[in-house]
Amino acid sequence: DIQMTQSPSSLSASVGDRVTITCRASQGINNYLAWFQQKPGKAPKSLIYAASSLQSGVPSKFSGSGSGTDFTLTISSLQPEDFATYYCQQYKSYPLTFGGGTKVEIK
Amino acid sequence: EVQLVESGGGLVQPGGSLRLSCAASGFTFSDHYMDWVRQAPGKGLEWVGRTRNKANSYTTEYAASVKGRFTISRDDSKNSLYLQMNSLKTEDTAVYSCARVSRSSDLDYWGQGTLVTVSS
Numbered sequence: 001d002i003q004m005t006q007s008p009s010s011l012s013a014s015v016g017d018r019v020t021i022t023c024r025a026s027q028g029i030n031n032y033l034a035w036f037q038q039k040p041g042k043a044p045k046s047l048i049y050a051a052s053s054l055q056s057g058v059p060s061k062f063s064g065s066g067s068g069t070d071f072t073l074t075i076s077s078l079q080p081e082d083f084a085t086y087y088c089q090q091y092k093s094y095p096l097t098f099g100g101g102t103k104v105e106i107k
Numbered sequence: 108e109v110q111l112v113e114s115g116g117g118l119v120q121p122g123g124s125l126r127l128s129c130a131a132s133g134f135t136f137s138d139h140y141m142d143w144v145r146q147a148p149g150k151g152l153e154w155v156g157r158t159r160n161k162a163n164s165y166t167t168e169y170a171a172s173v174k175g176r177f178t179i180s181r182d183d184s185k186n187s188l189y190l191q192m193n194s195l196k197t198e199d200t201a202v203y204s205c206a207r208v209s210r211s212s213d214l215d216y217w218g219q220g221t222l223v224t225v226s227s
Contacts, residue, residue, distance in 0.1 A: 034213045036152075043204060043220060044152065049213035087152055091212050095170045096142075096154040 002026050002090050006099030012107040019075040021102045023088035028068045032092035035064055035073045038101075039084045047086075048073065078104070109133040109216045111205050116221030123195050123225070129188040129205030129218060137161060137183040140208035143190050145201035146220070153201070155179075157208065158188070173199075195225045 003026035013019050023033065031051035036044040046055045048064035051071055061076040075082055083106055088099040115127040129141070140163075143155040156169040158179045167179050178191040188205050202220035209215040 032212070036214075038152075043217040045217070046213065046215050049209070049211055049215070053211075055215065089152070089154075089214070091214075094157075094168045096157075098152040098154070101151045 001095055002029060002093060002097050004088055004090055004097050004099040006086075006088055006102050008102060009100060010103040010105065012105050013078050014107045015078055015080060017078045017107075019078050019082075019104060021073045021086055021088075021104075023066075023071045023073070023099050025069045025071075025090055025092075029090045029092035031067050032090055033064070033066065033071050034089045034091065035062075036087045036089065037082075037084045038087065044087065075104075080106075109207065111207065111216060111218030113203065113205055113218045113221040116203065116223045118224045118226065119195055120227050121195060121197055121225055124191070124193045125195065125223060127190040127192070127203055127221060127223070129190075131186045131188065131205075131207070134207070136181075136186040141179075141181060141188045142206045142208055142214060143179060143188075143203060144206055144214070144217070145199075145203045147198075147201040150201075155190070155203070192223070195223075197225050199223065200225045 005024045033051045035048040038044045052064045063074045085101045085103045110132045112130045119125050140159050142157045156179050159166045176194045180189045204220035205218045206214040207216040
C-alpha cells in the first residue's frame, strides 16, 4: 500500500497568513493526488485534483503543486472560513489512501 | 446539482449485518464509478471500496480491512449505490460516505454520510 504522510498534523495561523501543507507519498504517484477540506460534521470537499488542478468553484487562493512523491497545498491568504482539516489522497493505485490530516486552527 | 444522500446506518451488535444505501441525483449515475469511504469518530478518512460502471462490468475493489465481509453493489435503474456489511466488528464503527469518482479518477462529490455503530 502507498503510505501518505502529511505535515504538520496541526498548525495555528492568523487571518491573512499564507499557509502551506505538505504531503509525501511512500512511492511515486505521478500527479494522482487530491486535496480535500473537511469542516466538523460536514462531508469532505474536493479542492484540488491531479496535484494542481482546481476543482470548479474553488477559490484561487487554494493552489497545489508537486509530482512524484512530494506535494504541497497552499492557501495564499487564510480567511475565517478556511479553518478546517485538510487531507491529501493518492489515487494512483488500490487501495486508495489518505494522509492523516492537517488541522488548521486560529491563532 | 450533484447530490449524494446516504441512509441505513444505526446500531448493530458485533457479528451483525447492515446494508447502507446512497441515493444519487443531478448527474448520470450509470456513467460513473462510485466509492465508499469511512471515518471513525475523531479519526481520519479510510477508503472502503469501489464499484465500476456497466462498461467495466461492475467490477469492484476493496480495502483489505473489509474484503470478504463487505460487498458493494449498485442499481443504475434506481440511481443507487449499496454497501452490504456482514460480520461487523467494533472497529467498523464510523460515518460511511459515498463519493462519486470523476472522469479524472478523483473523488469529486461526497455525501454527508450515515453513522454505523457496532457495539454490544
